[in-house]
Amino acid sequence: MIEVKNLVRTFNSGDRTIKPVNDVSFVLEQGTLASIVGKSGSGKSTLLSLLGALDKPTSGDVVVNGVSLAGMPDAKLTEYRRRDIGFVFQQFNLIPNLSAVDNVMLPMEFAGMRKAARQQRAKDLLEQVQLVQDKHDRRINRLSGGEQQRVAIARALANEPKLILADEPTGNLDEQTGDHIISLLSALSRDHNTTILVVTHDRALANKTDRRFRLQQGKLTEEPVRPRAAVPVTA
Amino acid sequence: MSVLARSVGNAFRNKVRTAAVVAVLAVAIGLALAMLVANQAVGAKVQELNASVGTVLTVNPAGGQGFEGGGEPLTTEQATAAAAVPNVSAVVGTSSLRLRNATEAAAQAAAGQTGQGGPGGQGGQGGPGGQAAATLTTSLTAAVDAGTLGNRNQQSNGTTGSGSTTQPMRSLPITATGIGAEVDSTGKALTIAEGAGLGDYTAESTNALLGTTLAEKNNLSIGSTFTINDQAYTVAGLFDAGTSFGNNAVYVTLPTAQALAGTPTELSSMIVTVNSLENVDSTKAALQDALGTDKADVTQGQNLETAVSSLGSVKNISFIAFVAALATAGLIILLIMVMLVRERRREIGVLKAIGAPNRTIGLQFVLEALVLAALGSAAGAVIAAFASSGIASALISTNSTSTTPAATAGRGMPGGVPGGGAGFPGGGQGGNPFGGASQLLTSVTASASPEVIAAGVAAVFGVAIIGALVPALLTARIRPIEVLRGE
Ligand SMILES: Nc1ncnc2c1ncn2[C@@H]1O[C@H](COP(=O)(O)OP(=O)(O)OP(=O)(O)O)[C@@H](O)[C@H]1O
Ligand SMILES: [Mg+2]
Numbered sequence: 001m002i003e004v005k006n007l008v009r010t011f012n013s014g015d016r017t018i019k020p021v022n023d024v025s026f027v028l029e030q031g032t033l034a035s036i037v038g039k040s041g042s043g044k045s046t047l048l049s050l051l052g053a054l055d056k057p058t059s060g061d062v063v064v065n066g067v068s069l070a071g072m073p074d075a076k077l078t079e080y081r082r083r084d085i086g087f088v089f090q091q092f093n094l095i096p097n098l099s100a101v102d103n104v105m106l107p108m109e110f111a112g113m114r115k116a117a118r119q120q121r122a123k124d125l126l127e128q129v130q131l132v133q134d135k136h137d138r139r140i141n142r143l144s145g146g147e148q149q150r151v152a153i154a155r156a157l158a159n160e161p162k163l164i165l166a167d168e169p170t171g172n173l174d175e176q177t178g179d180h181i182i183s184l185l186s187a188l189s190r191d192h193n194t195t196i197l198v199v200t201h202d203r204a205l206a207n208k209t210d211r212r213f214r215l216q217q218g219k220l221t222e223e224p225v226r227p228r229a230a231v232p233v234t235a
Numbered sequence: 236m237s238v239l240a241r242s243v244g245n246a247f248r249n250k251v252r253t254a255a256v257v258a259v260l261a262v263a264i265g266l267a268l269a270m271l272v273a274n275q276a277v278g279a280k281v282q283e284l285n286a287s288v289g290t291v292l293t294v295n296p297a298g299g300q301g302f303e304g305g306g307e308p309l310t311t312e313q314a315t316a317a318a319a320v321p322n323v324s325a326v327v328g329t330s331s332l333r334l335r336n337a338t339e340a341a342a343q344a345a346a347g348q349t350g351q352g353g354p355g356g357q358g359g360q361g362g363p364g365g366q367a368a369a370t371l372t373t374s375l376t377a378a379v380d381a382g383t384l385g386n387r388n389q390q391s392n393g394t395t396g397s398g399s400t401t402q403p404m405r406s407l408p409i410t411a412t413g414i415g416a417e418v419d420s421t422g423k424a425l426t427i428a429e430g431a432g433l434g435d436y437t438a439e440s441t442n443a444l445l446g447t448t449l450a451e452k453n454n455l456s457i458g459s460t461f462t463i464n465d466q467a468y469t470v471a472g473l474f475d476a477g478t479s480f481g482n483n484a485v486y487v488t489l490p491t492a493q494a495l496a497g498t499p500t501e502l503s504s505m506i507v508t509v510n511s512l513e514n515v516d517s518t519k520a521a522l523q524d525a526l527g528t529d530k531a532d533v534t535q536g537q538n539l540e541t542a543v544s545s546l547g548s549v550k551n552i553s554f555i556a557f558v559a560a561l562a563t564a565g566l567i568i569l570l571i572m573v574m575l576v577r578e579r580r581r582e583i584g585v586l587k588a589i590g591a592p593n594r595t596i597g598l599q600f601v602l603e604a605l606v607l608a609a610l611g612s613a614a615g616a617v618i619a620a621f622a623s624s625g626i627a628s629a630l631i632s633t634n635s636t637s638t639t640p641a642a643t644a645g646r647g648m649p650g651g652v653p654g655g656g657a658g659f660p661g662g663g664q665g666g667n668p669f670g671g672a673s674q675l676l677t678s679v680t681a682s683a684s685p686e687v688i689a690a691g692v693a694a695v696f697g698v699a700i701i702g703a704l705v706p707a708l709l710t711a712r713i714r715p716i717e718v719l720r721g722e
Contacts (some may be wrong), residue, residue, distance in 0.1 A: 045719060054588050055716040075592070081715070082590020093585045093718045097248050098241070107589045109237070155589065 002028045002051065002163060002195060007060035009046055020046040021057070022218030028211070030162070031193040033186055035206045038215035044199040045090055045167055047215065051197065052087045052165045053077045064163070082110050086156030088166035090199075092148045096141040100126060100151045103140060107158040118158075125154035130180060145172040153181060157188070164188070166198045170205055182208055238595060242602035245575075246610075253607070256571050260564055260611030264695050265618030267560035271691040272623045274553040275684075281546050290512055291422035292519055294505040295532050309502040313526055320521050322514040323507055329420055330413035330492035331503040334463060334485065337372040370408070371495060374462040377407040378452035378483045409449065411463065411485040412503075413492020419476060422506040425486070430457040430472030439490040442471035446482030463495060507533075557691075561698050564611065568604050568702035576600065576706045576713075583710050584717030597707035604703030605696065612692045619688070 009021040020043025028034055038044050049055040051062055053069055061070040064084065069077065081087070094103045101122045108118035126136050129150035140148060149172045156164055164185070170178035182205050188194045189210075200206055212223045247253055294317065296309050311328065318326045410420075417425050417432045425432070425444065433442050445455060450473050453461065460467045468487070476482050493499045509518045515535065523533045576583070586596055 049716060049719060052588070053715075054718065055714075078587065078590055078592055081588060085590075087588060089585075089588075089718060091718075093581075093588070095582060095585065097244060106586070106591075110590045110592065110595065115237075159590075 001030050001065055003063040004051070005061045005063065007047070007050055007062065008058045009043075009050055009055065010058045019218045021050065023060070024215075024218070024220045025060075026213070026220060026222070028195055028197065030195055031189050032211060033189040033196045033209045034198070034211040034213065035209040036197065036199045036213045036215055036220075037201065037206055038199075042215045043218060044215050047220075048087075048165045048167055048197070048199060051163075052085050053080050054087070082107060083159060084162050086159070086161035086164040088149075088152050088156045088164070088169045090167035090171070092152040094140045094148055094151055094155070097139060099137045099139055100131060100143065100147075100154075101136045103151055104154045104158055107155060111159050121158065122154070125157055126151070128157075128184060129154045130177060146174070146177065149173060150177075150181070153184075160192070160194075162195060164194055164196045166196065168199055168201065170200065170202050175204075178202065178204065238599050239602055242599050243606055245599070246603050246606040253610075256567070256607055257610045257614060260567055260607060261614030261618055263560050263564040263567060264608075264611045264615030265622060266615075266626075267557050267564060267695065268615055268619035268688060268691040269623045269626045270553045270557035270560055271694075272619065272687050273626060274550055274557055275687045277546050277550045277553065281543055281550060290509045290515055291535075292507040292509060292515070292522060293422070293534050294507060294522065294526065295534070296504075297528065297530050297532050307530065308498070309505060309531060311500045311502065313531065314502060314505055316525050317505055317507055317522055320518060320525050322510050322518045323522070324510040325416070325508040327415040327418055327422070327506040327508075328413075328489055328502040329415070329504050329506065330489055330496060330498075330501065331420075332411040332413070332463075332492055332495055333370045334373040334375060334409040334411050335370060336376050337374060337462075340372050371411075371464045373409065373411075373464075375409055375449065375453050375485070377409050378446070378448040379407050379479055407483070409483060409485060411443075411487060411492065411495075413487050413489040413495075415489040418506060419474075419481070419486075420504075420506075422508060425474045426476070427472045428475040430470070433471055433486070433488050436488045437490065438488060439494060440488045441466070441468050441491075442487075443468045444472045444474050444486040445470050446484050447473050447475050448479055448482040449484065466495075561694055564608075564695055565698035565702040568608060568699050569705055571607070572600060572604050572703050572706035573709065575603070576709050580713055580717050581720070583713045584715050587713070587715040588718050593711040596710045600707040600710060601700060601703045604699050604706075608695055608699035612695050615695075616688055616692065619691075 004024055004026050007021055007024045008019065010017050010019045020041075024047060036044050036047070046055070050057050053062075053072075057070070061068050063069070064080070069080070072080065095106070098106075101119065104122035104125055105118045108121065113121075123136060127133075131147060131150050131154070135143060135147060140151065143151065149169065153166070153169055156166065166185070169185070170181050173181060185196050185198065186208060189196045198205060198209070206212055207225075210225065212225050214221050214223055294309065294313075296307060309328075314326050314328050317323060412420050414420070414436055416436050417427075419425050427444070428447055430444075433440055433444060443461075450456065450459075450470065455461060455470050457470055457472065459470045461470070462468065463485075474482075474486070476484070487495075490499070493501065507518075507522060509515045519533050519535060523531070526533070583596055587593075
């Protein structure tokens with residue numbers, strides 16, 4: 001469960017202050033698949049980085065399973081990111097000189113998993129995101145945008161996080177591959193009780209989530225959705 | 236994929252830059268290693284020289300200068316006076332004799348060459364100018380061929396003595412030295428290779444010590460006999476002085492030599508040992524006062540003082556250069572790593588965002604620096620292997636040039652180097668009694684040992700770690716939010 005309480009993040013740009021996240025509060029139950037939509041520059045990535053402990057809020061707090069991030073020392077925040085969070089970046093942010101497998105193995109290495117085990121899991125995850133075998137050992141900068149995006153998703157899943165924060169995870173994918181990623185995420189939230197928050201411009205994805213938020217001028221509003229049962233899921 | 240593998244991979248990420256960095260590092264590291272090698276080699280040499288001649292003073296009769304001179308010989312009373320000077324731990328008198336092969340001497344006498352024992356004879360056992368060493372006949376034949384140098388020197392002796400310049404010599408004279416203790420004429424303990432010493436060096440004896448090559452040349456072994464002035468002597472032991480000239484010599488007890496020379500109370504020189512290195516200078520002055528400047532000249536050891544001090548400054552210079560080159564290597568690594576950290580800010584942010592602890596990232600950068608240092612050391616060691624001897628000799632020759640006036644003075648000092656092989660116009664040996672820095676060069680360059688290189692490389696790694704630590708610690712300050720900011 002993740003509780004967001006009066007979260008504010010301001011930036012000073014030149015002589016004026018902008019507030020992409022201005023007093024945002026919401027609660028997500030464990031296992032929820034939720035989406036955030038909003039115009040470009042509305043502050044979606046900023047909000048996600050606060051939830052993922054990449055950035056610190058100007059004020060307000062994020063409480064994960066009863067533990068507040070606000071008072072946590074940096075070392076604990078690192079551990080939180082490593083163990084509890086899977087982050088899919090809008091710009092992928094993979095390590096360009098490493099292979100796809102090595103990139104997926106990184107979070108598991110930091111978590112202290114044995115090499116053989118993490119190699120096996122990395123290969124499985126890459127299979128799950130439909131990256132063909134012969135591209136597993138290819139260096140990241142020799143993969144296409146969509147392929148990189150799927151490696152980034154596989155990396156986010158590596159340590160079986162309780163919360164996945166995905167910034168436009170289907171932005172670079174064709175409809176069919178995108179649908180597959182959507183069903184993969186739905187399956188995770190349903191079967192592994194993983195909380196998933198996706199930022200998306202993709203209507204198909206937004207329509208399949210349990211809850212739907214809209215971020216506008218720093219404020220988060222929830223939009224009504226049809227019950228989840230109506231969403232057809234192909235596992 | 237481990238931290239180490241990532242570090243190695245990162246080190247080769249930009250191959251052109253890596254090559255450039257390694258090249259620059261190699262020059263700095265190569266210079267550092269070469270300086271360390273020079274420093275160690277010179278240091279070892281200085282220690283060796285200090286150990287051998289450090290506390291020994293030599294007293295020769297005053298009034299001799301170069302090949303000319305007169306004055307009074309030293310006496311046993313002066314030895315007693317010298318022993319009374321504070322800090323003097325031992326005084327050993329020597330009495331030098333010059334032995335000529337009896338057959339040859341007869342032949343030369345017939346030819347009218349009689350001046351061999353002339354005043355200040357150049358070949359006077361390297362003995363003090365102005366002192367006429369007694370010349371006696373012997374059954375022994377010298378083990379050193381006269382050679383060109385020997386002939387030239389002996390001819391000029393002949394000129395001094397009789398005016399005849401024509402007849403070439405067939406062999407060199409042999410030095411017989413009467414010694415008051417079991418030391419050679421430079422004060423160093425004799426190395427007895429075979430047999431025994433002479434026992435009581437203050438009593439007359441018919442036993443003698445022969446140099447190994449001299450004994451060989453004359454087919455003598457322990458117990459064999461030979462003659463000096465028709466008196467038979469027994470070979471009690473063979474010594475090895477380490478040089479062919481030094482081994483072309485005979486040692487007898489002091490009273491024996493004095494008796495042979497017919498001057499029972501006279502000494503050719505005194506070897507004074509000072510109790511510690513710090514007291515050498517003050518004792519030298521005190522000794523000079525006690526004996527009188529008009530009577531005796533006190534010189535330090537083999538007069539290597541200047542050589543030692545010039546080598547000492549080479550040692551200091553090379554050490555400073557080593558430290559400076561090492562610091563340069565460290566600085567290069569520091570700057571390169573700072574640059575890399577800045578360049579990979581975003582990537583470091585990514586690693587933090589996916590949960591890498593600060594120390595893992597720091598370690599990765601230190602290891603990457605060590606990869607560069609290892610490559611630089613490998614290339615630097617090759618450079619050092621080729622440059623070491625060149626650099627060492629350049630350093631030493633620069634320094635010994637500056638001491639040349641001193642060297643020249645040393646050469647003209649009364650007595651030169653008593654018994655010092657180089658000072659004697661022996662066949663084949665050079666005539667520089669100073670035996671200065673340039674002559675030490677061969678032994679200096681020879682000692683570029685793997686241990687020294689290993690120690691140098693260890694120092695380079697230490698500096699590389701220090702140099703990489705600062706940028707590695709900088710990575711701790713990079714926040715994970717950097718991932719959202721493109722360059
Ligand atoms: N470090 C910063 N300093 C100043 N302004 C910033 C900073 N980071 C983000 N902003 C501003 O905050 C606003 C929100 O940015 P954010 O990246 O969250 O938008 P977004 O909703 O993710 O947009 P998009 O859909 O295009 O990805 C933007 O106007 C951006 O210019
Ligand atoms: Mg964004």
